[in-house]
Amino acid sequence: MTVEIVQIAEQLARERGIKREVVIEAMETAIQAASRKKYGAHKNIHVKFEYKTGDFLINQLREVVSSDDDDAYEGEDTHIILDEALRLNPAAKVGDLIAERLPPIDFGRIAAQTAKQVIVQKVREAERNSVYLEYFDxxxxxxxxxxxxxxxxxxxxxxxxxxxxxPHExxxxxxxxxxxxxxxxxIFEVRDSPRGPQIILSRTDPRMVPRLFEMEVPEIYDGIVEIKAVARDPGFRSKIAVFSNDSHVDPVGACVGVRGSRVQGVVTELQGERIDIIEWSPDPAVFVCNALAPAEVAKVVVDEEEKAIKVIVGTDQLSLAIGRRGQNVRLASELTGWRIDIVTEQADQAVRAEEFEELTKNFVGWLDVDRDVATALVQEGFSALEEIAYVPLEELASIDGFDEEIAHxxxxxARDRLMSLAMEKEAARMAARIDPKLSRLPGFPEGLEQQLADKGIATLDDLADLSTDEVMEIMGEKVTRDKAEKLILEARTAAGWFDGPGKMR
Incomplete structure (x- = not known):
């Protein structure tokens, strides 16, 4: 009997891809169900397969209760008095379970059918669970x-x-x-459901591209070459950033292969999708320039605070840098994680000339100097009164045509003008009755008190009550959405809108 049962269990386990113990457990559950049909569903029946004898041991379990505890005793089918239990097991005590052997059952047609249904159901559940765990991993x-x-x-x-x-998408x-x-x-996602595991596949996920390169490029599989980032427009174009942990290995060349043999395997699998392989760099300016390939970049201006980069290209490179329907710059932005603004050299020069002219006029008015002096200051890189007011005297005197007297x-x-501006601002604030706590908020844009006052916003509560869009509309280009949200939160905190961390009153 042992050999037959074990053989059946092993055969089922092989066919269904589950463990032999799971099949044995299903058989135990089936015999337990059949036993309850014979001995009564109210009895606590427990079945265990004994490997040594090859028998299924059927036991009735009863809880030991005190003879004085009438409330706990619910009948001899589920409970046994302590005095009786001691005759069966001298070590028995209240709360123990006493197992009494029941004779093996002779399976009739109904019992056998019940057992078969239970085995099939249990094996199917185990099979589903095995498949789910395999594909989930x-x-x-x-x-x-x-x-x-x-x-x-x-x-x-x-x-x-x-x-x-x-799915189609x-x-x-x-x-x-x-x-x-x-x-x-x-394998995009594996879900567990009553009808079995649901395995969702994808051919558009950006993460598919690195997996394909792992198959084609041994250096990636071995960890010599890393794929740092991926950006993808499925079916049309992908960009991958690669980096080599070995100075003797060219990461781009390793991915391309001899005459493009390696990358061509990936392109073929993706139905002709174009793949740009670029070298990753920890320097964001270099990385962005690489990411915009094949366009040639003339100059970049990095704004780390806003995580934005202005890229300046020649007129003949503009369409190449932007790409068809903006694809090239969009993918480059996704790949690098930086906002990329592309302008031509001519447009950049025009903007710079306009800024130069405006700054020159400002210095002429602020410092009451002639245009030549103002032009010299702008050419030396000065762009604010504070820079002139607090720059070392010798630095200012070193400008061509200046001396120590002029610098002084x-x-x-510059200092007089700054003092005058501060007094004007304070007078305007007082006239508008603006709460000084407003301008002291961290991140509050300088010089916007009057602008807020004109809109009827003079207190912390006034600002705290605004929405993000309203703040952006009032303050214009001086604040981004993130800064507007932070400013509102700071105003609400300073105004005492929160009882505790993150809790509104």
Missing amino acids: RQGQLINGLVKRVERNNVHVDLGRAAAFL QQLPREHYRPGDRIRAY ELRNR
């Missing part, structure tokens, strides 16, 4: 399958042990499948 990997059927452009894929689903443009076609896809006079005029 394989999320993020590539898998090969066979197209089973296509319904409304959604593809059902046979993976062997399981079935998978490739996860397919590449212009892809068409027929039953019997072989398919390679990325310019510094004094």
Whole structure:
């Protein structure tokens, strides 16, 4: 009997891809269900397979209760008095479970059918759980399958042990499948459901590209070359940033391969999708320039606070840098994580000339100097009164055409003008009755008190009550959405809107 049961269990386990112990457990559950039908469903029946004898041991479990505790005693089917229990087991005590052997049952037709149904159900559940765990651990990997059927452009894929689903939105443009076609896809998600595991595949996920390169490029598989970032427009174009941990290995060349053999394998799998392989750099300016390839960049201006980069290119490079429908710059921005603004050299020069002219006029008015002096200051890189007011005297005197006397006079005029502006601002604030706490808020844009006062915003509560869009509309280009949100939060905190951390009154 032992050999037969074990053989049956092993055969079922092999066929279903589950453990032998799971099949034995299913058999135990089936015999337990059949035993309850014979001995009574109210009895606490426990079945255990004994490997040594090959028998299924059927026991009735009863809880030991005190003879004085009438409330706990619910009948001899589930409970046993302590005096009786001691005759069966001298070590018994109240609360223990006493096991009494029941004779093996002779399976009738109904009992056998019940047992069979329980075994089938348990084995099916174990099989589903085994498949779920197997494919759950394989999320993020590539898998090969066979197209089973296509319904409304959604593809059902046979993976062997399981079935998978490739939704229409996860397919590449212009892809068409027929039953019997072989398919390679990325395991996007594995869900557990009452009907079994649902395996969702994708051929558009950006993470599919690195998995394909791992198969084609041994250096990536071995960890010598790393793929640092991926940006993808599925079916049309992808950009990957690669980095080599070995100075003797060219990361781009390793991915391209001899005459493009390695990258061509990936391109073919992705139905001709163009792939740009660029070298990753920790320097954001260099990285962005690489990411905009094949366009040539003339100059970049980095704004680390806003995480934005202005890229200046020649007129003949503008369309190449932007790409068709903005694809090249969009992918470069996704790849680098920086906002990229592209302008031509001519446009940049025009803007700079306009800024130069405006700054020159400002210095003429602020410092009461002639245009030549103002021009010299702007050419030396001065852009604010504070810079002139507090620059070391010798630095200012070193400007061509200036001496120590001129430098000293310019510094004094700049300081006088700053004092005058501060007094004007304070007078305007007092006239508008603006709460001084407003301008002391961290991140409050300088010089906007009057602008707020004109809109009827004079207190912390007034500012705290505004929405993000309202603040942006009032303050204009001086604040981004993030800064506006932070400013409102700071105003609410300073105004005492919160009882505790993050809790509104």
